[in-house]
Amino acid sequence: MFVAKVTGSVVSTQKVDVMVGQKLMVVEPYRIEAESRETLIPTGRTFIAVDTIGAGEEDYVLITQGSSARLTDETSKLPIDAVIVGIVDTVHIESGCVYSREA
Amino acid sequence: MFVAKVTGSVVSTQKVDVMVGQKLMVVEPYRIEAESRETLIPTGRTFIAVDTIGAGEEDYVLITQGSSARLTDETSKLPIDAVIVGIVDTVHIESGCVYSREA
Amino acid sequence: MFVAKVTGSVVSTQKVDVMVGQKLMVVEPYRIEAESRETLIPTGRTFIAVDTIGAGEEDYVLITQGSSARLTDETSKLPIDAVIVGIVDTVHIESGCVYSREA
Amino acid sequence: MFVAKVTGSVVSTQKVDVMVGQKLMVVEPYRIEAESRETLIPTGRTFIAVDTIGAGEEDYVLITQGSSARLTDETSKLPIDAVIVGIVDTVHIESGCVYSREA
Amino acid sequence: MFVAKVTGSVVSTQKVDVMVGQKLMVVEPYRIEAESRETLIPTGRTFIAVDTIGAGEEDYVLITQGSSARLTDETSKLPIDAVIVGIVDTVHIESGCVYSREA
Numbered sequence: 327m328f329v330a331k332v333t334g335s336v337v338s339t340q341k342v343d344v345m346v347g348q349k350l351m352v353v354e355p356y357r358i359e360a361e362s363r364e365t366l367i368p369t370g371r372t373f374i375a376v377d378t379i380g381a382g383e384e385d386y387v388l389i390t391q392g393s394s395a396r397l398t399d400e401t402s403k404l405p406i407d408a409v410i411v412g413i414v415d416t417v418h419i420e421s422g423c424v425y426s427r428e429a
Numbered sequence: 430m431f432v433a434k435v436t437g438s439v440v441s442t443q444k445v446d447v448m449v450g451q452k453l454m455v456v457e458p459y460r461i462e463a464e465s466r467e468t469l470i471p472t473g474r475t476f477i478a479v480d481t482i483g484a485g486e487e488d489y490v491l492i493t494q495g496s497s498a499r500l501t502d503e504t505s506k507l508p509i510d511a512v513i514v515g516i517v518d519t520v521h522i523e524s525g526c527v528y529s530r531e532a
Numbered sequence: 533m534f535v536a537k538v539t540g541s542v543v544s545t546q547k548v549d550v551m552v553g554q555k556l557m558v559v560e561p562y563r564i565e566a567e568s569r570e571t572l573i574p575t576g577r578t579f580i581a582v583d584t585i586g587a588g589e590e591d592y593v594l595i596t597q598g599s600s601a602r603l604t605d606e607t608s609k610l611p612i613d614a615v616i617v618g619i620v621d622t623v624h625i626e627s628g629c630v631y632s633r634e635a
Numbered sequence: 636m637f638v639a640k641v642t643g644s645v646v647s648t649q650k651v652d653v654m655v656g657q658k659l660m661v662v663e664p665y666r667i668e669a670e671s672r673e674t675l676i677p678t679g680r681t682f683i684a685v686d687t688i689g690a691g692e693e694d695y696v697l698i699t700q701g702s703s704a705r706l707t708d709e710t711s712k713l714p715i716d717a718v719i720v721g722i723v724d725t726v727h728i729e730s731g732c733v734y735s736r737e738a
Numbered sequence: 739m740f741v742a743k744v745t746g747s748v749v750s751t752q753k754v755d756v757m758v759g760q761k762l763m764v765v766e767p768y769r770i771e772a773e774s775r776e777t778l779i780p781t782g783r784t785f786i787a788v789d790t791i792g793a794g795e796e797d798y799v800l801i802t803q804g805s806s807a808r809l810t811d812e813t814s815k816l817p818i819d820a821v822i823v824g825i826v827d828t829v830h831i832e833s834g835c836v837y838s839r840e841a
Contacts, residue, residue: 327683327717334522338491341515342501357681372460374430388647390714393496393702397714398651405493405500405514408430411714412650419643437625441594444618445604475563477533496599508596508603508617511533540831547824548810578769580739599805611802611809611823614739636786636820666784697750699817702805706817707754720817721753728746
């Protein structure tokens with residue numbers, strides 16, 4: 327899995343039937359800043375993930391990719407390869423906190 | 430999943446039997462432009478995806494990769510790893526719209 | 533899937549039993565040249581794929597990766613993650629033909 | 636699989652139900668330093684993996700990705716794509732030891 | 739699949755039970771040198787793969803990744819995503835031999 331920030335959403339009217347009603351979020355993966363190791367920085371990549379847990383923009387979330395994206399009750403029969411499995415509260419690296427939702 | 434632009438098509442006569450009749454589209458993944466964050470820009474990569482929903486050139490589409498590409502009625506038994514699951518109407522990032530099909 | 537050029541072959545005598553008799557081809561993925569958009573250029577990567585349809589060197593082929601590589605009659609029980617599913621006749625991008633087998 | 640160092644942890648309260656109680660570790664993949672070939676160096680990437688074997692920070696671990704992350708008793712029904720399958724004691728490359736847990 | 743050189747091994751005592759007794763090899767993927775096209779060169783990446791066929795250090799091997807790594811008798815229930823499926827005797831590219839085990 328990886329940590330990503332929810333930065334937007336996608337609307338698609340003409341789509342595969344089973345996808346109707348699915349919430350499609352734009353998510354951007356983050357990684358640890360290599361020098362200071364005190365912050366998370368964007369990787370520059372852009373993915374689309376299905377959200378079933380109510381994530382909102384600006385949230386940092388945990389993304390699962392591949393066939394395992396179908397291992398939730400809501401997504402088991404969907405043609406998707408990425409799903410939001412959790413909203414991140416905190417990320418701790420070594421001695422400190424590099425992300426806190428409340429911060 | 431990722432957003433990609435349909436830019437072309439592939440013709441293949443000599444192929445695995447079950448692939449006969451499948452529409453093969455050239456799709457190029459897009460990502461958010463990192464500085465302005467106001468447009469989508471190409472990643473420079475090129476994929477081939479099966480289309481079952483009538484996407485056309487210039488359309489921005491949603492691509493599912495991996496085993497989940499087989500989770501639609503039309504593709505369940507195909508040896509494919511990428512399928513178009515939706516035609517994108519809009520992509521919103523933060524405060525604004527970075528892509529609109531009508532634009 | 534992606535388009536690749538068949539550039540060679542691999543011989544392996546000591547191998548997993550079920551792989552005996554499988555034809556192993558060296559394939560190099562191609563992508564659209566970003567500036568002119570008039571040719572296909574190599575990505576610099578090298579993969580090995582099983583061939584069941586009689587592809588030869590110099591052919592441009594369509595490669596399927598992952599578990600879907602096992603979705604053909606000949607490969608259903610093989611420990612492989614890449615298979616040639618078609619020989620490419622033409623690739624069209626926007627207004628023109630960027631590859632033709634006869635060219 | 637790949638070798639990674641456990642460098643932190645993630646807390647997520649609002650998540651998919653089946654993920655409750657899972658330990659989420661931040662892991663950073665390492666690779667062989669190309670010149671000297673005498674040490675492991677970070678790749679700069681950041682992943683999140685489920686831990687079921689009691690790995691701790693600073694440990695080097697073996698990570699399995701994809702659907703195979705579900706092939707352990709504890710993870711068989713989880714929507715995860717990365718799991719820690721072992722704590723690394725030593726990594727030997729060519730003539731020497733490039734990592735030892737006791738070192 | 740890809741061609742890789744076996745360059746080392748990993749020892750892990752504390753691990754998922756089903757992994758006991760599995761031989762873990764360090765493998766480094768190789769690719770065709772783009773200019774001369776006469777040699778294989780390392781990609782700089784480092785993977786760990788299970789070996790069931792007796793590969794040794796310095797051997798060039800064929801690696802299968804993903805769920806297909808479980809498609810051999812010995813690995814069908816293992817949480818692994820990479821396996822050695824063959825020891826490479828020769829790699830031919832275009833007019834010549836770029837690798838021979840006997841060379």
